[in-house]
Amino acid sequence: MKKRIVPVMLLGFLCGHPVMAQRPSSLNKPGGGDPVATQTGEPGKKENLFAESGFSGIGTLAPTAPFEIRKNAGNTRNKNVLLKLSNEWSKAGQNEPSIMFSNGDNTKNHSFWTLGARVSGDEASKAPQTFKVSFKGVNDPAEKEYFSIDSYEGRVRIGDVNTQVDGYKLYVEQGILTEKVKVAIKNGRDWFDHVFHKDYPLMPLADLQKYISIHGHLPDVPTTQEVLKDGLDLGQMNALLLKKVEELTLYTLQLKKELDETKALIKRKK
Template identity: 30%
Template sequence: MKHSILLALAFMMCLGLHAQTLYVPGNVQSSNNGNVGIGTQDPTATLHVNGDIAWGSSGSKLSPAGTIELKGAGTPYIDFSNSSADDFDARIMLKDDNKLGLTGANFGVGTNSPLSLLSIYKANVGTNTDGLDHSLLYLNNGNERDGSIVIKSHGAHKDEVIGALKFHSSPDALNYSQSAIKALANQDATANALAFYTASSNSQQEGTEVMRIQGDRIGILTPNPDAKLTVNGDIHAKEVRVDLNFPAPDYVFQPDYSLVPLVDVKKYIQENHHLSEVPSATEMEENGIDVASMNMLLLKKVEELTLYLIKQNEINQKQAEEIEALKERLLNLEQ
């Protein structure tokens, strides 16, 4: 018993616990191989405790179930160091606002060599690690094809943010601007929207929505796209190609095409103040124009105009020939 008490006392001193009272219930055992057991008669390690290990008065303890409970009114933390120096290389600390922080090291899941602040590996596949030393997050999905990051929300109202990826820039450490990609909830069975936000100044913290993908529709500068691509503003492009879903108007040049007499064209214009088949100014202002159909309609009118000019040229040529013949007859009569 004396030997057991001395061993227990040495153990308590090693833990740095300077208690005024040492109570030994009689279950501290020693073995022939120098191991010490508390709560066990067959210690298999230098110190083998069969039960909880508690310290202080706050309820901190180690449990045989594999749990570590750190409790206290201050900021409980665990330090890790690769040397015997007083400082630490990494620290896990619980702040008083229920925030758990890791400082001094990169954190790896599935890897012992995280290159980013947070590295998550399913498998370490690939060798190109350029830029990872200064990155915040690195995900390596190995040979699997679905490396999804899933953010799920239930019961969100229309246009409420389900999840977001935000980018902040602070040039003066006081103000900041934000660009963001936000997933927005929608109503009923309508698909959720993906909205893109950008800032126009260094102090515009929330940014302005500039583009939205809603189902199979994209809206630029509008939250309500009513076509595959809706742009509330100018479009500047080097080239625009439009596919036709109706025939081009070359049928105008077919022999059986019936060209409307000019007298009827004149009458229609006088009554309606626009060409036939062409929408009126009021209709175009209210409904806009379909670029493909309008271009084909204008081409049709140009082709019809060409036919009118050809016909008029034939008349003019015939009249010119008749005039020349009359001139010749008049000259012969004068002689």
């Protein structure tokens, strides 16, 4: 019996529920596997049910989930549920084990957060398995997921979790604010120090001018349409900008050499 009383008192204490120091007032039926009903500080009032199998609850004798905590206030969705551990079926072939946190005693602005998973299908079919965080306010027609992790590809979505992110591991709706971004360069050929090698094939200025007049952008630089469709690779674009700066430096040095030669020729003719 003592092994049952201690967790009851501890849970009540942690949840701020008046079950502390109260011994079980009755056993529903004799027998080791029967549920235990305990009473609160109010004489003769039983509020807690603990069972070795089935549903257990604090503040309720009729829990609706494997473990549920209620408080005597609130009259909106899920009424006075403060905390609920459940494994509900949302549709055929799919269940959603979750932990729900609620401000169940706030009747004017009832809301709750859910931390859980969406489990469906099987390994062979590669059906989606998702870890998620969702929220529902008093005026929201349905729960809205704000965070999810895809089990097969490991893709993380923050914001609109229905956005397709094929080819990417992280999607953040409306962008991010950060003080630092570091992009790894895995291949030395992706950095363009080789532009300064003697055998680098620098495009002649006349050919560059012709290319720009035909295409409307620099060689190797993506077009506006390509950027709108595929986005911008920060590492690749920074490396490409470095390449263009280095090529511009070579053109400048080339023009300076031609200018110096022209000045020297003019000086000799004087």
